[in-house]
Amino acid sequence: MKIKEVIVVEGRDDTVAVQRAVNADTIETNGSAIGEAVIHRIQLAQARRGVIILTDPDYPGERIRHIVSQRVPGCKHAFLPKADAISKSGNDLGVENATPEAIRQALANVKQEFENPQEEITWQDLIDGGLIGGAQSRDRRERIGSVLKIGYANGKQLHKRLHVFQITKEEFSQALQQVLEEENND
Structure with a gap:
């Protein structure tokens, strides 16, 4: 390659x-x-x-x-x-x-x-998804970063990466759903 x-x-x-x-x-x-x-x-x-x-x-x-x-x-x-x-x-x-x-x-x-990213995923979306401020937030951020192929980040950096790499609301929702399903299966 x-x-x-x-x-x-x-x-x-x-x-x-x-x-x-x-x-x-x-x-x-x-x-x-x-x-x-x-x-x-x-x-x-x-x-x-x-x-x-x-x-x-x-x-x-x-x-x-x-x-x-x-x-x-x-x-x-x-x-x-x-x-x-x-x-x-x-x-x-x-x-x-x-x-x-x-x-x-x-x-x-x-x-x-991308230089001028469109803000599609809000801070509230991260809170609602349990990616900020919860007992499992760190683990969820690590897992969603892996699913989206954007690496682990703290809450602020995750929010920035979602925008800089123009992750759509749909991609974010699907990744979050996968993380939550894996959590339930553990």
Whole structure:
């Protein structure tokens, strides 16, 4: 599988994992202290080929994703569920731990970021769906992020991602229904 866009990853081990899964070029941020030279390379890649951000499903990874998407508008995003990024020992979380199939799946479900998103899903929809302020909210957000392929996020970030990736009310409702049905079957 050849990927036209350049994939932004955190480090060398992530590049190795991505290149085991697909034929692609990468830019490594080398952690969350992203220098201007790296931002410039990402901007150039975005202008010439497009960019897909694939970072670890943890706080530092989300911070890098946010920094890059703020400085380089119009990026695409690929998200790995936490379950697919945990090491065999269970004490490390990252792209480098994902199987080639999990990486291919994340890249197959890439989401385009839109500059002026239409607000379709309201804050009240998140409250009504039990995604904010309830005992099971965190788990539900993690599960709905996985179903929609937009990754885990806190309530505020989930609301933003639903809009930035233009998830429709229908897609949201179907995903929420699936999460609630799975909950009832557990």
